[in-house]
Amino acid sequence: MKRAVFLDRDGVINEVLTTRVKFVNKPRDLYFLPQVPEAIRKLNKHFDYIFVVTNQGGVGLGFMSERGLQKIHEHMVKVLKKNGAIIHxxxxxxxxxxxxxxCRKPNSKLIIDLGKKYNxxxxxxxxxxxxDTDIIAGKQAGTKGVFLGEDDPLADAIFPDLMSAARWIIKDATA
Incomplete structure (x- = not known):
């Protein structure tokens, strides 16, 4: 069987609720957080798959169309790929x-479905x-949960950013 890292999008890969951008409703609103491509590149070397699993209620609320959301994701994947970071x-x-x-986190359906699809x-x-919803979704699916931020009692590990988390994940997975 294969191994994977599932990443939330907003607040993990890109800025959200910052001075530059409130929400990502267009490709031009997507600003990567520091060292994200490098962190994903590191994870690519040690894991079979890297996925993005994200709640995007802005579609249901009418702030963007589903096609608009897909354009944001296509842009994100393309820019990451240009930097050697692969999102499967x-x-x-x-x-x-x-x-x-x-399908909305904290439910684990999206993670479980990817697990079945990719073995x-x-x-x-x-x-x-x-x-918390990210960590709960991962735990319900059976993964370890890594929280980016200050504190989460449900998480297996807590880090300030994706690069720090990636280093720990690689170390933990190879222990």
């Missing part, structure tokens, strides 16, 4: 917050996120 697939929940759908051993995989 981006999956998202387009529904409104509190819609009760099965992934979720117990040897990691979910990286900046909210």
């Amino acid at each position: 697939e981006v999956v998202y929940c387009p529904h409104k917050p509190k819609s009760g759908c099965a 992934i051993d979720l117990s040897k995989s990691y979910m990286v996120g900046d909210t």
Whole structure:
């Protein structure tokens, strides 16, 4: 079986709620956080797959179309690839917050579906996120949870940024 790292998007890969951008509703609104391409490149060397698993309620709320969201993801994947960082697939929940759908994190459906599709051993995989919902989704799917931020009691590890998290994930996975 294969191993994977599942990354949330906003707050893990790109800026959100900063002085430069509030929300990412267009490709030009996507600003990568420091060292993100380098961190993903490191993870690519040690894991079979890197995925982005993201809640994008802006679609359900009417702030952007699903096609507009896909353009943002195409842009993100293209820029990362130019920098040697490969994202194998981006999956998202387009529904409104509190819609009760099965795909919105903290539900684990998107992660479990990717696990089945790519024959992934979720117990040897990691979910990286900046909210409790990311960590809960990963835990429910059977992954380890890595939190980017100050504190999360459910997380297996906590780091300030993706590069620090990537170093720990690689060390933990090879221990």
